[in-house]
Amino acid sequence: MPYLKREAPNPEPIDCRILTAALDLFVNSGYHNVSVHEIQKQADVSIGSIYKHFGGKDGIAKALYKHILNEMDELVDDVMNEHKSPKKQCEEIIRLLCGYTETHYDIMAFIFHAKHTEFVPDEPLICNTLPFIKIREIVKSGMECGEFREINSWVAASTIFGGVIRMIQLRLDNMIEEPLPTYFETLIDASLNGVLTSDTTKTDNKISAVL
Amino acid sequence: MPYLKREAPNPEPIDCRILTAALDLFVNSGYHNVSVHEIQKQADVSIGSIYKHFGGKDGIAKALYKHILNEMDELVDDVMNEHKSPKKQCEEIIRLLCGYTETHYDIMAFIFHAKHTEFVPDEPLICNTLPFIKIREIVKSGMECGEFREINSWVAASTIFGGVIRMIQLRLDNMIEEPLPTYFETLIDASLNGVLTSDTTKTDNKISAVL
DNA sequence: GTCTATACGCTGATAGAC
DNA sequence: GTCTATCAGCGTATAGAC
Numbered sequence: 001m002p003y004l005k006r007e008a009p010n011p012e013p014i015d016c017r018i019l020t021a022a023l024d025l026f027v028n029s030g031y032h033n034v035s036v037h038e039i040q041k042q043a044d045v046s047i048g049s050i051y052k053h054f055g056g057k058d059g060i061a062k063a064l065y066k067h068i069l070n071e072m073d074e075l076v077d078d079v080m081n082e083h084k085s086p087k088k089q090c091e092e093i094i095r096l097l098c099g100y101t102e103t104h105y106d107i108m109a110f111i112f113h114a115k116h117t118e119f120v121p122d123e124p125l126i127c128n129t130l131p132f133i134k135i136r137e138i139v140k141s142g143m144e145c146g147e148f149r150e151i152n153s154w155v156a157a158s159t160i161f162g163g164v165i166r167m168i169q170l171r172l173d174n175m176i177e178e179p180l181p182t183y184f185e186t187l188i189d190a191s192l193n194g195v196l197t198s199d200t201t202k203t204d205n206k207i208s209a210v211l
Numbered sequence: 212m213p214y215l216k217r218e219a220p221n222p223e224p225i226d227c228r229i230l231t232a233a234l235d236l237f238v239n240s241g242y243h244n245v246s247v248h249e250i251q252k253q254a255d256v257s258i259g260s261i262y263k264h265f266g267g268k269d270g271i272a273k274a275l276y277k278h279i280l281n282e283m284d285e286l287v288d289d290v291m292n293e294h295k296s297p298k299k300q301c302e303e304i305i306r307l308l309c310g311y312t313e314t315h316y317d318i319m320a321f322i323f324h325a326k327h328t329e330f331v332p333d334e335p336l337i338c339n340t341l342p343f344i345k346i347r348e349i350v351k352s353g354m355e356c357g358e359f360r361e362i363n364s365w366v367a368a369s370t371i372f373g374g375v376i377r378m379i380q381l382r383l384d385n386m387i388e389e390p391l392p393t394y395f396e397t398l399i400d401a402s403l404n405g406v407l408t409s410d411t412t413k414t415d416n417k418i419s420a421v422l
Numbered sequence: 423g424t425c426t427a428t429a430c431g432c433t434g435a436t437a438g439a440c
Numbered sequence: 441g442t443c444t445a446t447c448a449g450c451g452t453a454t455a456g457a458c
Contacts, residue, residue: 014424030329032243035451046425051453115326118241125384151397154378154387159401162373167365173336176365186362190370194401225442246433257443262435 015053017043019067022060027109031061031119061120068107072131075100080134086142087196091188093135094164098180098187101168109172112165135161148195156195163191226264228254230278233271238320242272242330272331279318283342286311291345297353298407302399304346305375309391309398312379320383323376346372359406367406374402 012020021043025034036057040047054060079092101108116126126132139157142148148156164187170176223231232254236245247268251258265271290303312319327337337343350368353359359367375398381387 030326032241033329036453037451047453048425049423052423056453057451113326115241115324118244125386127381127384127386149401151401152394154381155374155394155397155401158377158381159374159398162375162377162402163366163370163405164373165377166369166373170338170365170369173338175336175338183363183366186366187370190360190362190366190405191373193405194374194403247435248433258435259443260441263441268434 023106027106065120065123069129076131076134086138087147089138090160097164098184102179112168113172149197159194160191234317238317276331280340287342287345297349298358300349301371308375309395313390323379324383360408370405371402
């Protein structure tokens with residue numbers, strides 16, 4: 001039947017629609033304020049399918065959690081492969097996070113704006129997931145190779161990435177009006193200054209003092 | 212009746228017991244995972260009293276929110292009164308936050324570990340409350356008086372306080388095993404280095420390089 | 423595999439006695 | 441002011457037709 005115009009069939013696979021709808025609703029209303037019925041409605045799927053595919057609301061949350069963290073992990077891997085120096089790697093991760101906040105609001109909000117222990121209690125804490133572990137490893141290797149000062153690694157990691165994370169949270173809360181990449185250079189400079197070894201610091205300082 | 216030994220009467224006022232119990236439960240289980248019945252049980256009060264005093268679960272949350280932020284605000288005020296230099300003020304606030312994380316776990320968890328918009332939607336965002344606004348003012352005045360470099364104030368504030376906040380969150384998540392004050396000096400040094408004007412930086416850098 | 427209709431439990435909230 | 445008993449509604453989950 002050549003001219004039979006079928007309804008655009010499966011614009012997206014069903015489980016993908018469910019996850020997309022769930023992410024949107026979770027991020028905008030909060031996990032506990034969203035009912036399965038709302039997800040079902042927004043995903044244009046029946047409740048039965050949801051329970052068939054994910055086993056329930058918590059199943060959706062778990063799947064989302066794993067999916068998103070896997071995506072982050074791959075991004076971190078890419079950065080690690082493309083750049084060798086830990087300092088450069090940190091910079092690129094910060095750039096990545098800034099950019100992603102603008103292009104993938106939901107994902108960043110899901111990662112940095114939710115208290116996951118409240119709804120995926122048996123999943124590992126987000127700071128114990130692969131991408132975050134890898135980032136801490138980067139910081140450590142930066143200290144070993146002499147790019148970063150030898151201080152406690154928690155302090156180092158928090159100093160380097162605490163600034164961006166804070167900026168991301170403020171941006172997600174609509175406190176910061178400009179897109180984050182606007183501040184990228186300043187942010188990098190300020191965040192890394194505190195942990196760089198003195199020789200590296202000096203030059204950067206002079207440059208930014210002149211500007 | 213002299214020797215009538217009454218039950219220790221009102222060890223604490225009733226609304227105080229309710230708030231204490233609620234804070235504990237909210238922090239440890241998450242607002243949405245706590246029922247009024249649980250609060251009632253733990254506070255050793257009847258449901259009626261709770262609704263009489265606070266009008267419901269959300270009333271408790273609001274009262275807690277205001278109470279705690281008021282407490283924080285007074286602490287910030289104290290710091291601002293006792294120290295004049297913005298740099299010193301920032302240091303003392305960081306010290307304060309580190310100490311408070313150890314001595315007042317629940318309060319810090321409530322402030323830094325919960326997504327308040329999900330359960331007190333009509334209250335101002337936490338970053339728009341008095342203590343946080345004042346902290347940003349400190350940062351701005353630091354730039355005006357020349358202690359801090361003149362960069363975007365969001366970046367400056369995030370750089371200075373993003374590190375501590377991150378440390379607090381990691382500590383609350385039991386990732387960091389030592390009490391935060393252990394890291395205070397290192398943290399201050401690393402956090403402030405990025406925003407100090409170059410002359411101030413130089414000396415500090417040399418000192419920490421020698422150590 | 424997908425859907426509809428239904429059941430069951432829990433939670434927030436109230437009414438009224440003391 | 442404090443309590444107990446009770447209600448109404450919602451939200452998760454299931455059973456069974458298509």
